[in-house]
Amino acid sequence: MHWTDIDAVVGLERELFPDDAWSPASLWAELAARPRRTYVVDEDDEGAVAGYAGVDLGGEVADVMTMAVASRAQGGGLGRRLLEELVARAAADHAAYLMLEVRADNLPARKLYESRGFELLTVRRRYYQPGNVDAHVMRLTLQGATA
Numbered sequence: 001m002h003w004t005d006i007d008a009v010v011g012l013e014r015e016l017f018p019d020d021a022w023s024p025a026s027l028w029a030e031l032a033a034r035p036r037r038t039y040v041v042d043e044d045d046e047g048a049v050a051g052y053a054g055v056d057l058g059g060e061v062a063d064v065m066t067m068a069v070a071s072r073a074q075g076g077g078l079g080r081r082l083l084e085e086l087v088a089r090a091a092a093d094h095a096a097y098l099m100l101e102v103r104a105d106n107l108p109a110r111k112l113y114e115s116r117g118f119e120l121l122t123v124r125r126r127y128y129q130p131g132n133v134d135a136h137v138m139r140l141t142l143q144g145a146t147a
């Protein structure tokens, strides 16, 4: 992801996360936090951003910061490819675990993560506000893990 993608990503944030969309300022800050933070975008045939994802690296535990696919592009395997890219970057950084938080009511995302081997670690009750929605904290064990 480059700074020239920020407008398109903010548009998708507002479409896909209406309650807590990231602002342009927060995306600028995320891009400035390279190489610890690393973000990717996927463009469709017209060069428009179809999906994006980011991961926080730098230690034993890597964290998925965000992941999203435009509504028009969902269901075609792009989410799985973006997740695989984050897993590869975490593994290349020698992380032992890749963690994420997902809304309990987000069944498509939970299915994606479970099918990739993420396990439910804990539930944070009423974590997402407004709405009192639980967060599922999930963890994927990478090859570098010792236990």
Ligand SMILES: CC(C)(COP(=O)(O)OP(=O)(O)OC[C@H]1O[C@@H](n2cnc3c(N)ncnc32)[C@H](O)[C@@H]1OP(=O)(O)O)[C@@H](O)C(=O)NCCC(=O)NCCS
Pocket: 016, 066, 067, 068, 069, 070, 073, 074, 075, 076, 077, 078, 079, 080, 081, 101, 102, 103, 106, 107, 108, 109, 111, 112, 113, 115
């Ligand atoms: C979650 C999301 C990233 C998945 O991206 P996608 O490109 O639609 O997903 P894919 O086509 O790669 O599907 C991968 C897997 O996800 C799961 N999945 C995707 N859509 C699903 C749906 N509507 N219902 C149930 N499972 C679904 C399936 O396990 C699927 O594997 P399969 O095709 O072998 O059954 C996408 O729906 C999205 O951006 N949603 C809105 C934003 C969001 O919730 N981001 C995640 C925040 S934690």
